[in-house]
Amino acid sequence: MAVYVDIRRCIGCRSCEVACERVHGGRGHVHVHFVGDSASVPILCHHCEEASCAAACFSGALHKEGSRTAFEVEKCTGCGLCSLACPFGVVWTEKIAHKCDLCEGRAEPTCVTTCPANALTTDFDLLSHRARSRAARAVATGGRR
């Protein structure tokens, strides 16, 4: 499982950032980035299949657990190798590593339940369904998506 982003829906309100910080004691894992005035996109952990952070972690604190990249805080020494290995810059270190845990213990990640624009989801099929509908609409309306 991972959190998927529908960038066409993101309104750049940063609610996901705030919600993530609230749940994780002020240390959030989501960064909303703005591309000029035309787009915004939350950048967050992809829970990569071949996770670079887990490959760089020497203590086994970061490891794959099924489809998620799990983090065991007791094993972390705060060396920061994971932060330097993450291709997306979403793992950071301050004494210990901080990364998305998909809001363990909650039914859905808080960023997903908070997003007022429904731009975040854990349902990949929903996203691909939306993309197909958009493509179909584009054909029907002559290119306008």
Add this chain to the structure above:
Amino acid sequence: MIRIDLRLCIGCLSCSNVCPSQNILRTETAEERRILWKRCREECDLCVEHCPARALSLVPFDEAVPEPEASFDLVACRICGRRYATEPMLRRVEASLPPSQNPEWVRACPTCRRITEAERATGEMVAGRLKRAPGWGGAE
């Protein structure tokens, strides 16, 4: 007392993070990271155990041995120029990743990696919106 092999140390500060008696001091400026291992009498080997480079070992206490100190120049991000990591750490990360991944992102700081990813993810959409400018976002 701690003995350190400065050729192995990568400057990651793990030892300083795990030391319960704060005997391993760090000073970091925008350009340089310095680590000082104070003479310590504790019978504790947390730092030795948690060193990713296995650079530390315990030796009997000796007043005469000078306190070891390491200094690392921080490497500049290839995009924004901000200094963000020590060279041995970056080399270690590169070595831990499969070469097939071509990990050139390692030489960019985490902030620039996020910006790059944001631009990549929105590229097509932004181009489409700008093409329709100034009308986009207006009436359907």
